[in-house]
Amino acid sequence: MQLTDPERSTELLWRAGARRGLSLERIVRAAVELADAEDLAAVSMRSLAERLGFTTMALYRHVRGKAELVALMRDEVMGGWDSAADPSAAGGWRAELEAWARRGLALHQRHPWLAESEDARHVPGPNAVAVFERALGAVADTGLPPAQVVAAVNLLGGFVDSAARQSAAALRARRRTGVSDEEWWRGRDSLFARLDRYPTLSRLYREGAYEAPPDPFDFGLQRVLDGIDTLIRDEKRDENVCRVCGAPVSAATSGRPRDYCSRACQQRAYRARKGGGGSGGGPRP
C-alpha cells in the first residue's frame, strides 16, 4: 500500500479539465460517499467495486492501487475546505486564520476519515495547495519572516488535524459500540478507583476540572493563535532577528543593525529580490 510513482500521482491530481472524466471521477466520488457513510475501513476495493457494479480488478484500470485512491479522495474533498469561505476576507490575520481553522474542522467533521488517511509524502493536489495558499495569505503580511509564516501555518494545520483526529476517533468508537464518550468514561469506575495515588490529578478532579471542560478545539485554537500573536508582536518590537529565517541576530557592535543572521541568508534575500528561485526542500502542506 504505497504510492510507487509520485510522477503519476502528480499528473493525476493536477490534470486539467479532464477531471470530469469518465470513470475515475465516479470511482473517487463513490469511495468518498462510502467512506462518509461508514468508515475508511469500509472502503475496500471489493466493496467499492460491488457498489459500482463492476469487478474488483476493474478499478485497477483507473487507479494504480489503494494508496492512490485515497490520495485522490483526499484532494477531492479538500475542495470543500474553503467552499464556505468569505472571499473578501477582512478582519486581520487572526480572524482569518481562526475562520480557516474552523472551516478545516468542519470539513473533517463532514469527512471523519480524513484524519485517518494521513500519510507522508502525499503529492499535494491543487485543492490542498489552495487551502495552504489561503492560510499563507492570512499571515503573509504580518511582518513575519517567510520561513516563520510557513511554520505558523503548518503548526495551525497540524493542530486542526490533531483535533480532528481525536474527534474522529471518538465518533468511530461511538458508531462501533453505540456508547457515547461520557457514558463510556462513566463506566470506568474500576479505573477511577486507582487514581488516588496521583495527587495532582485527583485534586484537580475533585476541584471540578472534568465537570465543565472547555471545548478542546476552541481552547487549543486560541492558545495557538495567541502563540502566533506573541511571535508577531515580538517580531515588531525588536528587529534584531534575521529577515529570512527568523533566527536571532547578534547585535552589531557599531553602525547600522544587521538584517540577516548570516551571509547565507543575506544571499537568499538578494536572490529573492532578483526574482530567481531557490533550491531545497519544497512545501509540505
Add this chain to the structure above:
Amino acid sequence: MQLTDPERSTELLWRAGARRGLSLERIVRAAVELADAEDLAAVSMRSLAERLGFTTMALYRHVRGKAELVALMRDEVMGGWDSAADPSAAGGWRAELEAWARRGLALHQRHPWLAESEDARHVPGPNAVAVFERALGAVADTGLPPAQVVAAVNLLGGFVDSAARQSAAALRARRRTGVSDEEWWRGRDSLFARLDRYPTLSRLYREGAYEAPPDPFDFGLQRVLDGIDTLIRDEKRDENVCRVCGAPVSAATSGRPRDYCSRACQQRAYRARKGGGGSGGGPRP
C-alpha cells in the same frame, strides 16, 4: 480489531506485581521489540508468534486480541517517557513543560509506531497516567482554573503527538523507499512547475521560506507554550473569570467581585473544598 471489554483491559493494565508474569510480559516485550525494529505493520499475530517460537493461536491464551496487545504495548513503552526526567523538577512551569514535551518527542522517536497506534477509548495504563500527572503537576500551581490546567496539558500532549506522527510518517517513508525527504521533494519538479498560480506561496518560496526552515517541533512548542503563557498572564491580571471553568464572569454591579460564573460552579467548588468527588466525564490522557 477492538477492545470489547474495557473492564478486562483495566484489570490487565493495572494489575499489581503480577506484571512480571509468565508469558504475557514476554509477548508484549517481543511485540515492542519487533515494532521498534520494523514497523507496527510488521507486528502480526503470526510473525510475533513465530518470533516467540509458538503457534499463532497460543497468543490468544494471553491476549484477547490485537487491539488489546497494542494497548499493552503502548503502556509498556509509556514508562520511558519520564525515565530521564530530573525528579527535582525546578525551573518553573514553562521549563518543566518544555522538558516534558521534549521527553515525549524523544520517546516517540525511540518507538516510531507509537503515533500510529493511537485509538480512542484506550483505558489509560498506570504509566500513561503517570505521564499525565507529571505534566499536570507542572501547570497546577500557575493559578489557572482546574479545567484549563487539564485543557492546557491535553493541548500540549496533542501537539507532541501530532509532531511525532509527522516525523514518524517521514521516517516510515524513508525506510520503505530509501529516499530521504529532501531528495524526494527535490524530485517533484513537475509539481513545483504548477505552483505559479498561487501568488503567496510562490512569493514566500522565492523569499527563501524553504531554505532555512525552523525545526517544526521547536517552533510549534514555543508557540504553544507562549499561548499558555498569555493565558496564565491574562488570568493573573484580571480575576473576573470563573475559578472553576474559566469562563468569563459578568462583573458584579456592586460589592465584592464574583468568583464563579454560575451557581453550579460555585457548588462544585464547595463540594471540592469538602473533599467529595464529582460525576461526569473522566480524564482523557
Add this chain to the structure above:
DNA sequence: GAACCCCTGTCTACGGTGTACACATTGGGT
C-alpha cells in the same frame, strides 16, 4: 472491407491479515 492493436473489464489465484473453534497435552489440587 479486413487486419490490427489498445483500452477496458473479467476471472482466477496468491499471499497476507485477525480470529473462531475443536482437539491434545499437561500440571496441580483434591
Add this chain to the structure above:
DNA sequence: ACCCAATGTGTACACCGTAGACAGGGGTTC
C-alpha cells in the same frame, strides 16, 4: 489416582490488496 482447568496446537473462515492471463470491442490503418 483422579479430575479439571489452563495452556498450546491445528484447521478453517472471511476478509484484504493485487498480480497475471484472458475476452470483447471500438478506432486506426492498410
